[in-house]
Amino acid sequence: MEFVMPILEGAWRYVLTLRISDYLDIALMAYAIYWLLKLVGTSKVESVGKVILLFLLALMLSDAFSLNGIYFLLSHILSLGALALIVLFQPEIRRLIDQLGSSRWRSFNPFARTQQVSAIENAIAQTVLACTEMSKTRTGVLIVFEREMALDDIARTGTIVDARVSSELLKNIFFVKAAMHDGAVIMRDGRLLAGGCMLPLSKNVNLSRDLGMRHRAGIGMSENSDAVVVIVSEETGTISVAIGGLLKRHLMPETLEKLLINELVPQEPTEQDDKLHMKLLKLLSAGKGDKDDEK
Structure with missing residues (x-):
């Protein structure tokens, strides 16, 4: 305990010296690391990462053992590595830019937010009824x-x-003889934005062979965006939901409703969240006060 307390006190004094810009800097770095880890989580990046590690190991060994010819070739190949990685991961980079660039700003008006939540809840209820x-x-x-x-x-x-x-x-819209029945419906903020839309097909080669084009389009849409996709099979009538490239099948109406509410309805901040927010504000204020005293 005598060994730990000085460390904790030193860490606390360091935290008090941080400015608001320091917290912003840490938050931005954490966000960048989060997206990097999310990208590395894919099997494609993992396999390429192993190749890059082996390549760097070979470069170090060739330099250590004075294998000048091999070192010359590897060092020149390394200079083109950045361009090769950009070409190789072009779909992932484009998807990341699309996600960052197409994020929508939400309204901070409490009345408008209440109306939006009410519209989303109505859309969920009507969707569950129609799908059933x-x-x-x-x-x-x-x-x-x-x-x-x-x-x-x-x-x-x-x-x-x-x-x-x-x-x-x-x-x-989905009546078999309707003009838009073969396409998808897009919902935005509890309203039916568009119908008869074309979705990108999934590129996952490991999908079950009993999944038709409708399911593959729904999974593909969830792979390329953060959307929640509801699918009803024309062959079996089963209800499924695709989120993040994963398909949840054979859902009952009650399960579908709970899932959509959990994924789409904004959650109200809890009392614990409010307390954490107040503690953070106090910490930031204390740190700023210490800085002012030093000046």
């Missing part, structure tokens, strides 16, 4: 709920509707 009925008739359904990443490019591939969501409207 269309599941019984084995009508194919593909509904995309937009979240932070804007889907304007996807919406432009279909027909702009911009209407209040109702189960009757959804059933009319």
Whole structure:
């Protein structure tokens, strides 16, 4: 304990010397590291990372053992490595830029936020009702709920509707003889933005062979955005949801409703969150006060 206390006291004194800009700097670095780890989590990046480590090891060994010819070749190849990585990971880099560039600003107006939550809850209820009925008739359904990443490019591939969501409207759109029944519906902030939209197909080669094009399009949409995609199979009538490239199948209406509420309805801050926020403000104020005293 005598050994630990001086360390904790020193760490606390250091924290008090930090300015608001320091906290911002730490937050930005943490965010960048988060995205880097998220990118490294893919199998493609993992395999390439192993090759890069072996390449660097070979470069170090060739230098250590004076293998001048091999070192000359590897060092020149290394100079082109950055360009090769950009070309190799072009889809991942483009997806990351799209996610950062197309994030939508949310309204801070409490009244508008309440209206938005009410519209989303209505859209969820009407979607569950429509999917339950269309599941019984084995009508194919593909509904995309937009979240932070804007889907304007996807919406432009279909027909702009911009209407209040109702189960009757959804059933009319996905009616087998309707003009837009083969495409997807895009939901934004509790309203039906567009119908008959084309979605990107999944590039995952490990998907089950019994999944049709509708499921592959839904999974592909969830791989390329943060959207929540609801799918009803035309062959079996089963209800599924795709999130983050993963497919949750054979959902009951009650499970579907709970899942959509958890994923789409903004959660109110808890009392514990408020306390943590107040502690952070006090810490920042204390740090700023110490700085002012030093000056």
